[in-house]
Amino acid sequence: MRTLYLHIGFHKTGSSSLQLAMKEQEQALNRAGFEFLSLGKKGNSSSCVDVVEEREQLHFQVNSRFDKLLATRRSDRTIVSAEHLCYLYQRDDIERVQRVCAKHFDKVVVIVYLRRQDLQAISFKKQGARGAASKRSSSSKLLGHDEGAFPSLSKDIEIYYDYFAKLKVWASVFGADALKVGLFSREALHGGDIVSDFLSLLEGDVELSARQVNEGVARKEFLLTHKLLALGVAESELIKLKPMMQEDDTQLIPSRSDARQFFMHFKDSNQQLNDTFLSNDSGLAFDTDFSGYPEQGNDWISVRELSEWIPEILSAGIQRPEGLRDALLADKLQQMIGRGLSGEALTRELEYLAKCLSATAYIARGQQPWYRALKKKKTSGR
Structure with missing residues (x-):
């Protein structure tokens, strides 16, 4: 057959x-x-x-x-x-x-x-x-x-x-x-x-060696790639930024409450899945232990982190790096307004915001034209 x-x-x-x-x-x-x-x-x-x-x-x-x-x-x-x-x-x-x-x-x-x-x-x-x-x-x-x-x-x-x-x-x-x-x-x-x-599951006697393929990314690359793509950064520019993103090996993990909330959104479907295709004591087809997640996740960019990453972004060779810095900071400000930060949390974010800007802060001072240096200065009157 x-x-x-x-x-x-x-x-x-x-x-x-x-x-x-x-x-x-x-x-x-x-x-x-x-x-x-x-x-x-x-x-x-x-x-x-x-x-x-x-x-x-x-x-x-x-x-x-x-x-x-x-x-x-x-x-x-x-x-x-x-x-x-x-x-x-x-x-x-x-x-x-x-x-x-x-x-x-x-x-x-x-x-x-x-x-x-x-x-x-x-x-x-x-x-x-x-x-x-x-x-x-x-x-x-x-x-x-x-x-x-x-x-x-x-x-x-x-x-x-x-x-x-x-x-x-x-x-x-x-x-x-x-x-x-x-x-x-x-x-x-x-x-x-x-x-x-x-x-x-095959109807036959087959033996193959297992193979492991890892297609994931670490936290810094995850956060910055998604953020820059959302901002519309060009592919050619993102490619230049990838090396600095890949230096980090910290794993991204959301909060326990966020993970449970996402899973429970499909509760009704999983109950039917449990009754028809998979059987789990939870009644939801899957194990419902979320203890592997922390109380507080790390799947958001803080201004403190931007203050650490911006010098690397500025030196990555992209066009108008200050413009990208400002776009990232403007986005964070909008989030801060939306989240209604206050007190110590707001103060801390503002301190790092100032640090971000100080990395490229520049004030043009009054300068003497080059030709003035060739002329002898007058010592008196007209």
């Missing part, structure tokens, strides 16, 4: 590690009777899904590359991994995927891994800070560049993180038995890693 194992994501659930492991060890898969097809050099086939922004909303559609890829199959047991497929949520689009699969295969096993919404969002937004251009990566298009670890809630965000509604359609189109839903956590994964767990 011609069988397709179709891995559809989600993003930030070890997809890159899985894809690279299968791409690098294709011969081992072949010896076990499996064929791994991909559109990308690292095993990713997400380019089969177009991500287009129209009228301030994202639209997703499978393109012709998917059909062409499946048409190249030579084995009766084939694997394809394309995490962008998890973007699809409308029945017509998912039915289009099913029709293409049915042309080439008798059976399709749809494999998907889920990660608690707050954990996934932080990791996905970190990936969006790796680039230097807005609206180029899918993370940038979906999550945007607002300050903070989490994206602002929008219709696109609501759709993307409503796991239950999306999987319900996939199960309806492909059949409930065809959908294999796993939880992305070290404790839940077979063997403790995504590669071992995925192989355990």
